[in-house]
Amino acid sequence: MAKFTILKPTLYTKQLKESVAFYSEILGFECAAFEEALGWASLQKDSVEIMLAYPNEHIPFDLPVFSGSLYITTDSVDRLWEMYKNRCKVCYDIENFDYGMREFAIYDNNGYLLQFGQQL
Structure with a gap:
C-alpha cells in the first residue's frame, strides 16, 4: 500500500x-x-x-471557487483569533464546538474559507 x-x-x-x-x-x-x-x-x-x-489555459477559471475550506489546526487558536479578527473578513467568530474543537473561520483575499481550530 x-x-x-x-x-x-x-x-x-x-x-x-x-x-x-x-x-x-x-x-x-x-x-x-x-x-x-x-x-x-x-x-x-x-x-x-x-x-x-x-x-493554466487547460483549466476554466473565472473566479475562485472552492466548496470546502482549508482547516488548519493550531496550538494557540485564541492568539490567532486576536491577530486576525480585525484584519480579515470573518466567517464566524471564535467558539467552542460540541465535537471538541475551539475554532473560528475567515476568508482570504480571494474568498477562500480558512478555518483555524484547537482541540479542547
Whole structure:
C-alpha cells in the first residue's frame, strides 16, 4: 500500500501578488518561492504549505471557487483569533464546538474559507 506523506493544496488566483501579501503579511506565512513568470508561489508556516497559482489555459477559471475550506489546526487558536479578527473578513467568530474543537473561520483575499481550530 502506498503511503501519503503530505498534502499541499493549490489555490487558484488571478491576484498572485496580492495573495502572497495576504498570506505573508496578515497570516504570517513565509513566501518560500515566488515565480511570477510561471504564475506560482509557495507559502509556508510551520508544517503547513499552501501553493498559489494562476490556472493554466487547460483549466476554466473565472473566479475562485472552492466548496470546502482549508482547516488548519493550531496550538494557540485564541492568539490567532486576536491577530486576525480585525484584519480579515470573518466567517464566524471564535467558539467552542460540541465535537471538541475551539475554532473560528475567515476568508482570504480571494474568498477562500480558512478555518483555524484547537482541540479542547
